[in-house]
Amino acid sequence: MKKYVSIFLTAVLLFMLMVPGLSKANTSTVSAVIDSSLVKALETAVEPLQVIVTFEGEGAPTADHLNLLKQLGISTGITMKSLPISGILATKEQINKLAATPGIKSIYLNKRLTYSNFDANNLTGVDKARTDAAMQKANGGLPVTGKGIGVVVNDSGVDGTHPDLQFGSHLVQNVMGSTNLNAWSPDLLPITYVENVPNTDTNSGHGTHVAGTVGGTGAASGGKYEGVAPGADLIGYGSGAALFVLDGIGGFDYAITHQSQYNIRVITNSWGSSGDFDPNDPINIASKAAYDRGITVLFAAGNEGPGENTHNPYAKAPWVISVAAGEKDGSLADFSSRGTKGVGGTFEMDGKTWTWKDEPSVTAPGVDIISTRVLAPVSSLAITADAELIEPAYLPFYTSMSGTSMATPHVAGIVALLLEADPTLSPDEIKKVLQDSATNMPGYESWEVGTGYVNAYAALEGVMFDKNYGETINAYQTFNSNANVEVERSEFQVDYNPLLLSSNAYSFNVAEGVGQISARIDASGLIGQTGNPLNLILVAPDGTSYSSGVSLLFPLYYDRTVSVTSPQAGEWQVKVDGLHGDAANPVGVGLPETVHGTLAFSKVGSFSGLKDISGNPAASAIQMAVSERLIDGYADGSFKPKQYLTRSELARSLVMGTGIRQSQSVNVKDVSTGDLPFAKAVVTKGAAIRDGVQTQVGVMQLDASGNFNPSGEVDRAALAYSLVQALGLEKQAKDFTGDITVQYKDERIPVKDSASVPAALKGYVQLALDLNILNASFSVTQGPYDLVPKVEASFNPAKKVTRADYAVAITRYYQAWFQ
Structure with missing residues (x-):
């Protein structure tokens, strides 16, 4: 199964560290990575094959790279203008020689491609809605595109030099925010907005990708990679990848301040944190203020799955839409954060009693999503994986990413379509129609996926033609037969000390019949803000270890989770270990800390409503x-x-x-x-x-x-x-x-x-x-x-x-x- 690293915000860079499906063939002679499809094709190849070559380095292939191809007799192909990639026609012998040549990073078969944004828009019914004659007629003869709806992309910034996100027209405003935390000034200075910046995404490319999913025009691909709402007015707010709370708040502040100027009705946030929901958190205060002004707020659920209790706390606010990430086959992505079954509560705010649940609102496509690539500076994000997914001619303009960061802007685009169809819709009405029209997802409960996979066509049909949806949603049903799953939770703590390896563990017992165990810790650091690079490990009675791994973004994401299905009965251990840079070094890099955690034991206790099946x-x-x-x-x-x-x-x-x-x-x-x-x-x-x-x-x-x-x-x-x-x-x-x-x-x-x-x-x-x-x-x-x-x-x-x-x-x- 594919493995994904968290790309919540700037973690898109981590895609260069883990690329699934690669193999080394004949490692004694091959220096380049050969993808498995090409290895198989070479076994029976007689005629030349179409392959994609990626060279070491950045930028377009150099003269030396092109001479290398010519020396091997390779003369048919194309080269990228900004990326170190060439698409060539080569024989089996030429490919083998090329693979053994220093400076060649990888060689991939140019196989038939699956276009993920294209697929995503089909999967959720966006394309069906655009081509539906009745919907076009109801919309003045034109497809719904989100026309005139302002959408704020509160992220790392947006590259407005991209043809799909043209600054000054489609991207109506591009802002660089600064919090001005100047300790030496005798005065409190207001936040500074630098407006009309053509490119504010100079450090990651994350926000540019998000913006393209919301409403890229697809101009650089002949419409192939068009976003969900290509008619929407995009407002980019970049603040250095929103690494700090104040940066995130700045985006909300700008949206509220300029709402009337740009008709801002949507703000999408593909970032977050970990921990419990706190309605008084300043981010939640900011999102509530936007909600109060009729702005629909969306947050990514998080990329810390598959364990429970990993849900982004900002996504738990009852006035926002929390988006989980789905696979293109309708299932839930492993990395997508889950809530906690049965957990929620009420609180008072602004004279109203609010009810919140620890679960996403809906699920949307979030795996291998192709969208706009930042052009300046030239980005090498996911470059090797992109060679498998994207046509060579489009590689300079598009890249693929996975995460709830990608699922969230998809739903933001759908919200823009709904608002074009009916500008009077409130954030609550929008959330309800999205949840009511969703598709049940086999094998998942609402604390994992919300009401199900988002269905843009059904949502628009409900809004435009007053169709009622929701009667088939599992999350709304009262069932006659039920499995009574009992979940027991217990707290533990480990006094982590990198110098005392034997003390960094906690023992517990797993009884017979337990279906799943989950462990969770918060490694927030001594002052609760810095994070601590600690790894959570569950050790089974037979010595098998199950590890959470350590995100390289540990200052942003403190929680670690591990889940084991059908665990062995007997004595288990929870171990806390530091980040090891060298296998020969037994001492992990981590700071001493009393780490608090929770264990959850799930077991099917009994069934009701099945009184006549005994003996069948x-x-x-x-x-x-x-x-x-x-x-x-x-x-x-x-x-x-x-x-x-x-x-x-x-x-x-x-x-x-x-x-x-x-x-x-x-x-x-x-x-x-x-x-x-x-x-x-x-x-x-x-x-x-x-x-x-x-x-x-x-x-x-x-x-x-x-x-x-x-x-x-x-x-x-x-x-x-x-x-x-x-x-x-x-x-x-x-x-x-x-x-x-x-x-x-x-x-x-x-x-x-x-x-x-x-x-x-x-x-x-x-x-x-x-x-x-x-x-x-x-x-x-x-x-x-x-x-x-x-x-x-x-x-x-x-x-x-x-x-x-x-x-x-x-x-x-x-x-x-x-x-």
């Missing part, structure tokens, strides 16, 4: 399906495992647990009010979140008369269709030809009733068998004179599916979802 062979699958919100029982406390599954029940379960987008666009004739939102969702084009471009047909279908037949019983062939379609595998299913086969031991055997499977569903049945979502039935026959028995397989496509059958299938689907 599918009982464990039913329990898992209920615990992961893949199916629900009945109000009378029963599950009815032997009862046939109806189409209305299948629709509800699919929306609950397979990542199905909400929709109100299809007219369904024969479904009752309570089941209607679920039926509409499953039959709509682009229903599955795994269908990133939203072009595939629904995961269930209406008949020729537009009826859903809610009380109809589901058969195995129909179930195969729904579950495979929900995985976004329509093309693979339709491309299948021939008869259905199934794996049996070391051979594939034909399914004898393949002919009875409807032709349109054969590919779906084949994939369901191959993915082990559904199984075949095997029988063994042997005639009196047969030397070996004959094995036969059947699928039984017309056999009705019981609720227990579905529980087994959906738990297998759940495993396929995360493969």
Whole structure:
């Protein structure tokens, strides 16, 4: 699995330290990094290959670099103007020689690319909204672009020299802030704003990337990497990467002061801290003041996941929108910070009682997001990874990053679209429509992902056409069947001393049946402000270590978390260690400190609403399906495992647990009010979140008369269709030809009733068998004179599916979802 370093703010530089998917081939002769795709391609290469070469150094390839290529007989290709990269056509022999040449940093195959901003806008329905005829008509004949809505990018600054972020037109103002903390002055000096600065992002490129995601025009890529709201008016506020509290406050101060001048309605903040929520924190005071003036405030949830209690405290304020980071397949990114289940509270402020919860609001795309690269000074951010993701011609202008820093501006852009559609919307109304229209995310709870994956199209449909959403959101439901997960927490402390290694540990016991343990510490330093480069380690009874790692931004992020799923029972240890610069040095670099921490033990204690499953062979699958919100029982406390599954029940379960987008666009004739939102969702084009471009047909279908037949019983062939379609595998299913086969031991055997499977569903049945979502039935026959028995397989496509059958299938689907 990919590993990500925290890029919250200036940590984008850390992407140069960890680039996944690289390999060294024949390390005795190869000096350059060769990506795995190229290694595989070289095994069978006969014709020249298109490859991307990155040279050591910065700037465009030098004359020496170009001569090196010519000496190897390489004459076909292109070179970058600002980056040390060339795209070339080379033979296997030339590539091998090039790889062994000093000065070559890496060689990558120029394979077909996936464009993450392009994908992200499709995934969340932004592009669908722009091309929707009804929405264009409602918006005066033009697509919604965020036109006229002022969005403040409160970050490291913005490079207004970039073609996508032209200062003076699209970037209507670019400000460099200074806090003027001059201890030697006898007077208190006001904050200084230096306005009309073409480029304020001279130290990281983070803010430029964020601004491009909000509303870059895509001018340097022919519109390919257009931002979410390309018509919005961007206001950049740069303050040295917002490393200090006053810098962040300065952005809010500027937004409020100049709100009328630039119609500022949105402020996006891809930065934060760690610790508990404090409504009196000056950042929270500042965000509340902006909220009071009708400005929608967004904060990144943080990049300290996957442990609980890692949520950015500024994102916990009830008046802001907290954004978690999602993968492009609809799951949650490992690095995305989580809240804490059941934690929250109330407080009084400005004569009102506020309720806060320790959980994100929504999730948005935050992995491998391509957006604008700072041009001046020339940036080498993520240069090696970019060669895999971005066309060579666009590399000087775009770069890829991952983090909640990237997810947050995506939602900020959607907010601008909503405000263009209805400028009267308040911050509370905007937050509600985003949460109500989100897509359930299989396997996650609200303290991890909020209400789900953001859906811009549904949100705009709700605002523009008064459509009601939210009835299918898991976070809003009261379920009949529940897994009672018990979480016990205990506090501990370790008196860390770098000179006394044996004392830097705390022992605790893990009982049988514990599903997960999480440990968290705050390494805030002696004065609580400087941070301490300490590492948190959990040591299992068998000696296995699980480490938090130390962020190079430890002065900004004090918390360390480690989570272990299905831990061994027995005595564990929490160890606190310093940052080791040398394996030969047993003493870690860290300052003495009494480190306080919390241990959390999660265990499924019991189940309710499942009174009739005892003794059923599918009982464990039913329990898992209920615990992961893949199916629900009945109000009378029963599950009815032997009862046939109806189409209305299948629709509800699919929306609950397979990542199905909400929709109100299809007219369904024969479904009752309570089941209607679920039926509409499953039959709509682009229903599955795994269908990133939203072009595939629904995961269930209406008949020729537009009826859903809610009380109809589901058969195995129909179930195969729904579950495979929900995985976004329509093309693979339709491309299948021939008869259905199934794996049996070391051979594939034909399914004898393949002919009875409807032709349109054969590919779906084949994939369901191959993915082990559904199984075949095997029988063994042997005639009196047969030397070996004959094995036969059947699928039984017309056999009705019981609720227990579905529980087994959906738990297998759940495993396929995360493969």
